[in-house]
Amino acid sequence: MPVRVVLDAMGGDHAPRNEILGALAACKELGGELELILVGRQEELQPLLTKEGVTSGVRIVHAPDVVTMDDEPSSIIKQRQNSSLYVGLAMVRDHQADAFVSGGNTGAVMATATMLCGRIKGVSRPTIGSFFPTKTGRPTLLVDVGANVESKPKYLADYAIMGEVYTRLMLGIERPRVGLLNVGEEDTKGTEVVRAAHELMKALPINFVGNVEGRDILSGENDVVVCDGFEGNIVLKFAESILSFLKEKIRRYADRGVLQKIAVVAIAPVLRTVLRDMDYQEYGGVPLLGVNGVVIIGHGSSSPKAIANMIKRAVEVVQRDVNGHIERALQ
Numbered sequence: 001m002p003v004r005v006v007l008d009a010m011g012g013d014h015a016p017r018n019e020i021l022g023a024l025a026a027c028k029e030l031g032g033e034l035e036l037i038l039v040g041r042q043e044e045l046q047p048l049l050t051k052e053g054v055t056s057g058v059r060i061v062h063a064p065d066v067v068t069m070d071d072e073p074s075s076i077i078k079q080r081q082n083s084s085l086y087v088g089l090a091m092v093r094d095h096q097a098d099a100f101v102s103g104g105n106t107g108a109v110m111a112t113a114t115m116l117c118g119r120i121k122g123v124s125r126p127t128i129g130s131f132f133p134t135k136t137g138r139p140t141l142l143v144d145v146g147a148n149v150e151s152k153p154k155y156l157a158d159y160a161i162m163g164e165v166y167t168r169l170m171l172g173i174e175r176p177r178v179g180l181l182n183v184g185e186e187d188t189k190g191t192e193v194v195r196a197a198h199e200l201m202k203a204l205p206i207n208f209v210g211n212v213e214g215r216d217i218l219s220g221e222n223d224v225v226v227c228d229g230f231e232g233n234i235v236l237k238f239a240e241s242i243l244s245f246l247k248e249k250i251r252r253y254a255d256r257g258v259l260q261k262i263a264v265v266a267i268a269p270v271l272r273t274v275l276r277d278m279d280y281q282e283y284g285g286v287p288l289l290g291v292n293g294v295v296i297i298g299h300g301s302s303s304p305k306a307i308a309n310m311i312k313r314a315v316e317v318v319q320r321d322v323n324g325h326i327e328r329a330l331q
Helices: 017-033 042-051 073-079 084-093 106-117 153-171 192-202 229-254 258-266 268-276 304-319 322-330
Strands: 003-008 034-040 058-062 099-102 127-132 140-143 177-181 207-212 224-226 286-289 294-297
Touching (some): 003 084, 017 034, 017 058, 042 058, 058 084, 073 084, 084 106, 099 304, 106 286, 127 153, 127 229, 140 153, 140 229, 153 177, 153 224, 192 207, 229 268, 286 322
Parallel strands (some): 003 099, 034 058, 099 294, 140 224, 177 207
Antiparallel strands (some): 127 140, 127 286
């Protein structure tokens, strides 16, 4: 059966155009594997579909309200029940859809998904994981990257289990290597919370390799790196800035003269290949792990390519029963 994916067509900085184009690209690539549902203002969505020549195969569920980046996440449940975000997540809660995808307000998506869909049995706090490129070519999952800015030791242990399951299923790694982000590799390093988490993770039935440092995230020696959402979000935002930084440095180098331009043109294919791994669009979005329902969260500035990859990621998570495996692992 096809996977039913709800797309928040009004979420994101360039909605609904980018959402429509990305959705159609995903439909074209996935074919019968995907049943796509667009949630948003029908008067804005239908003309765009018509313009792209789509007359069937994509369903629209009308939602007149839109959650913006300025809205308080806690207000959505009581005040924005006609929003595309709320309506879409309610469809997942009511089993009318298998997954929800949005490039909208991250905090609002997390809060509403947790309140409407609830947590998987055994999950103390839902978490967000993000893949990072590494020197070996096999990505590392950093978790948590912003769902919880203050984490208890038990939360970090749960992140380790959920990250291990997600990496094992999505990357096909039999025994992912799980590390705990710290200021040193010694067991005695770090805050009281991190030291307590270290002891809990040592007792888990996972391949726990101990403490790792920030430089180890991109080394490829670890498959999952666990951290508090405060530190994880700082690492994520810094990493996302590297691509634009390198592009600007290359542009300025090329502007210095003809010889420099020739040098940049000569290595352009290599640069494109190397920098592609650092482009968030290749990964699409990040999963909200631990909620009863598949939820993929993307950048507000997501391009059509990123939207398409988010939808494909949602289909993969459903097909591989990530939530079912997480529940069994936590038990």
